[in-house]
Amino acid sequence: MKKESISFLLFVDGNEAYLPVWLQSIKEQDYPQTETIVVTKSPLAHLEALQKQYSFTVLLTKGASRATQHELALAKASGTFVSFLYPTCGLVKDALKLVTPCLNEHPVDAVFSRFALLEQGLFNFYKQYLGIEEVNRDNYYYYLKSNAEFRTLAGKIIRTSLAKNLDYRQSDQAILEQLVAQEATVIWNSDQFFFWNLDLKPLPEFNGEAVTLHPRVLERLPLEPSDKISDTxxxxxxxxxxxxxxxxxxxxxxxxxxxxxxxxxxxxxxxxxxxxxxxxxxxxxxxxxxxxxxxxxxxxxxxxxxxxxxxxxxxxxxxxxxxxxxxxxxxxxxxxxxxxxxxxxxxxxxxxxxxxxxxxxxxxxLAFTDHKDSWSYQLLEEQGGNYFxxxxxxxxxxxxxxxxxxxxxxxxxxxxxxxxxxxxxxxxxxxxxxxxxxxxxKYNTILGYIDQSQIEQPAIIHYCGFEWLKPWRITAPVAQVKLKWLNTYRQVNRRILGQVETKPLVSLIIPQLPNDSVAAFRKCESLLMQTYPQIELIIPASEQVDYLKANAGANIQINLAAGGASLETMIASAGGEYLFFLNGPHYFKEADALTKIMELALNYRSDLVLTHYLKLIKRGKDTILLGPDESKSFLDINLLSSEDIWREHVRKFSSLNGLLVNKHLVGELTKVQTVQALYQQIFNKAQAKFYLDDSLWIEVTN
Structure with missing residues (x-):
């Protein structure tokens, strides 16, 4: 790969002590096409010794202004590109190896890159690499505001022919702005080719008053009010x-x-x-x-x-x-x-x-406009209060x-x-x-901010923002007004889905709810977020029943089992055509979990559906979520050998949890002593059996 030549312009500015460090950092670069020009206003004290060790030329600019210094240095430079170095800035290890792709694989005129920071002898490198981005007239202002590197010539690599046409009588920020104004191809690379010494000088501040390039937004248009707004x-x-x-x-x-x-x-x-x-x-x-x-x-x-x-x-x-x-x-x-x-x-x-x-x-x-330190004011400045x-x-x-x-x-x-x-x-x-x-x-009331917005009668609720405040996700305990609107959405969803297409009733058999308040709330949330439109909950009386009754809506029936009721009694009281078992702290993972299970049962007239699950293991305050790979598909168990069935699937299910059963399977079952025995009877009696390899619920273990 051909490498573009680079001329390094080292402006000593009375800091000759740093010169050996600069020269050594350039010498160590694995990049043959370089020249080094040391620009100084006074003769160098150790010139002869330095020239024995390093290859460079000296440009003496006694009495010259800063602008003239730069112009003279550029006139002497022979490289395709020039790079400006000052006492505050130097090259990091392997910098030119990293910068080579920028200069050779892109049609580029200038490379701006992030600084590594040197402070009290320690380097701080920015760890996240965000790639290469092009800087243009419309986005320049925001790069300038966000990155101090756009405010100094230090560490910039610029095509020499362009650098010679810049006006160096201006500030560094204004000089670099000239490049963008001339529509040069400027790229921003978040990798770090140069370092900035904070012990010598802080990073330059943003000067908004000096900016002349602003985004080309839509100008105010001379529009006339509309004559007629349609009734539709x-x-x-x-x-x-x-x-x-x-x-x-x-x-x-x-x-x-x-x-x-x-x-x-x-x-x-x-x-x-x-x-x-x-x-x-x-x-x-x-x-x-x-x-x-x-x-x-x-x-x-x-x-x-x-x-x-x-x-x-x-x-x-x-x-x-x-x-x-x-x-x-x-x-x-x-x-x-x-x-x-x-x-x-x-x-x-x-x-x-x-x-x-x-x-x-x-x-x-309002979550942005109510707070002057928010992103909206960074983006729109004094008009940040109008951010929509x-x-x-x-x-x-x-x-x-x-x-x-x-x-x-x-x-x-x-x-x-x-x-x-x-x-x-x-x-x-x-x-x-x-x-x-x-x-x-009121026409766009953000749920996450509803308890702070002082909107008494929201016309439209917007469930944007935090993923855990979506109606199809399990939420954490939040303000009552947020829970109200989460469950209102869920009720509306189940109601219309039930009216659009008739579905059979599914009875969820839950012999015991968890005693832990967090686990109990999570369990209730997983039930209330279900999109399946016809659900019956068969549960024992507990503290959670009132919450479920208040938020279930018409499409979730609640059937309270008598205290100490047996599993057989709960099954017998079920009014659903299908039964699904999910006991204790175990809970649905997805809002459409029951919908997916029932689609399989109805489409293939299945008597029995076994479902995949993840395992949540609690270790003190920590939790670990474990689960094997899943195919998201289903298997017809009747097509497998009995040995395969037991080894790969049935063996995993030591309880009824995660099992969907057509109620006719349990109508004539003999009384059993254990859950495992009941499971075995159901499995043996079922004719159409399927295994759904999709993690739709979570087993909680201590």
Whole structure:
């Protein structure tokens, strides 16, 4: 591989004592194409001795200004690239070996890299390598704010032809800004090629007043208020197969609270036959909500795939909303909603809100705007109090088409993607900073902040943010108002799923609930989060019963067993067509655990389903989660030899836990003395037997 030549410019500035260290660090680099120029305003005291040991030339610049020093040094440099070194900055070991790919594998004009820090004789290296990112006019400002390395020439590697055209009369920050302004190819590498000596000088501070390059956001547009807002509410949802399974609560609550006709556009790229069938069933149930599947094109999908946002965890489907103006050419406005929302009151007033001369309407993200040390103020500075959550967006599609905003916004996101903390939400806030109407916060009430937001009557609850505050996850004990809305969502979900498709009742046999309060709460959560729409809980009286009754809703029946009731008595009292056993502290791992088990039982007319599990082992305050590999598939046990059955599967099940049984199997069983014996009778009597190799519940052991 051809290596580009580098000229190192060492500016002594009266610190001759550091010169041997610099020269030695350059000599030790495994990089043959270098030259070293020592720039000094006064003769060097030990020049002859140094030149015997190291190869370098001296440039004497007596009386020259700092700018002139740099210009003279650059005129003398013969390398393709130059690198600036000062008393505060030096090369780390193997630096040039690391920098070679940057110079040879990328068409690059300048390399900026993170400093290792030297303090009190100790080096501190930043351990996380984030790769190579391109710096441009739109993202430069945020790199500059976040990284002191953008404020000093020290340690920069710049193409010599460009370096010679910079104005060195300005500050270092301004000099480097010239490179970006000239649209040079500047890359930021989070690896560490140079160190900064904090004992000599602190890292340079950010000078915001000196910045001339700011992101090219959308200017204030001269928009006229809309003449007519349609009576039909147009909603935009973006879905894939995963999201499609979670749209029922939002759509059901939307139809229940809103009297106007609602046209709901489901934007997707690919959906399975099962997802499309579910959409059809759901659409048949909803009376005033019309579902309109809207497929994005291949080239639009490829365009969105080019996004590569650091710190972004959203699936690609979340970005379909960027194409709203193109996908819905006959609409002049649309209301985008995130899937993880629940509508609590009519949105008719929201829909009729006049945006005036704005392109979008959105609600403040109070978790950020209420705190001046938060990310929103770092991103938007003095306008940080206007930072909004992008889970609800009222789009002026007419304006977006007229001013070709979609194309401009996508270009902006692609240019700035690596500087965001919260993905395209930050991009929306930044790009539309001059064109956003703030809507009442009640229309996007974040569950994680609901107990601090002082919103008495939330119109829309948004289950975003913390993963443990999702209705389909087991949550920790939290404020009562949060538990209320978590369980409201779950109840709505079970209710509509039960109305869309009739399912047989499943009785969960739970002879004993855990005594430990944390384990008991976790167990209750795992039951309440189940999406299966027809459940009967057969449980003994305990402290948890009141909580279960208050939050179960109509689709979970609670059947209290008499104190000391036997397992046979509990089975006999079950009203379900199927029984599922999950005793003691053991709990469901996933919200759709029972749904998956029942799908297998119904699709294959199974009498018996054995299920895979993980093992949670408690060791004092620590817990360990163990489990073998799983295939996520199922096995027909009748196709296995009896020896294989026992060795690979049945042997694992020494109790009834995790077992789904058609109730007819236990209707005529003889009385048994042990659970193991009952299990053996059920297994022997079952005709259609399956093993589901998917960890759907967790066994808790001490």
């Amino acid at each position: 509410i147009s909603i935009l949802l973006c879905v894939d197969d995963n999201y499609c399974q979670k749209i029922a609560p939002l759509l059901s609550s939307l139809g229940r609270t809103t009297k106007q006709q609602v046209d709901c556009y489901l934007v997707y790229y690919e959906l399975s036959a099962a997802s499309l069938a579910f959409v059809v069933k759901l659409g048949n149930y909803l009376s005033n909500v019309k579902l309109i599947p809207t497929k994005i094109s291949e080239w639009q999908h490829e365009q969105l795939q080019s996004f590569s946002m650091k710190n972004n965890k959203l699936p690609l489907a979340a970005y379909y909303r960027l194409l709203a103006a193109e996908l819905l050419p006959n609409l002049n406005r649309v209301l985008y909603l995130d899937i993880d929302m629940l509508v609590n009151s009519s949105i008719e007033a929201l829909w009729q809100t006049e945006l005036g001369s704005n392109v979008i309407g959105a609600c403040r993200d 959550n992008s889970g609800l967006l009222l789009f002026n599609l007419e304006a977006m088409r007229k001013y070709k905003i979609v194309e401009r916004f996508i270009e902006f996101i692609q240019a700035t993607a690596n500087v965001y903390l919260l993905g395209d939400q930050d991009a929306f806030n930044l790009f539309f900073i001059n064109n956003t109407k703030l809507l009442p916060a």
